Amino acid sequence: MAKQRMQQCLTCGAFSLKTTCPLCGERAQAAAPLKWSPEDHRAALRRQMNGVEEAEWPSKLATLPSLEDMKAQAPAEEE
Secondary structure, three states, X not given: OOOOOOEEEOOOOOEEOOOEOOOOOOEXXXXXXXXXXXXXXXXXXHHHHHOOOXXXXXXXXXXXXXXXXXXXXXXXXXX
């Protein structure tokens, strides 16, 4: 384990300090992401690996429907 010590089971959600759950025996992962640093020396490499700097990257992001579409899909009770 790196800096993060608290682990959470992927199946039952139990917390532990081990990478295997003490309750169900399944795999556990870090309960929270590692802290972000503004002095991150690998940020440029990570952006390059994820393709963030490519021109078509914004078109791959999820978008919300328009406000009119959301109002049309909402039940009449909420109005």
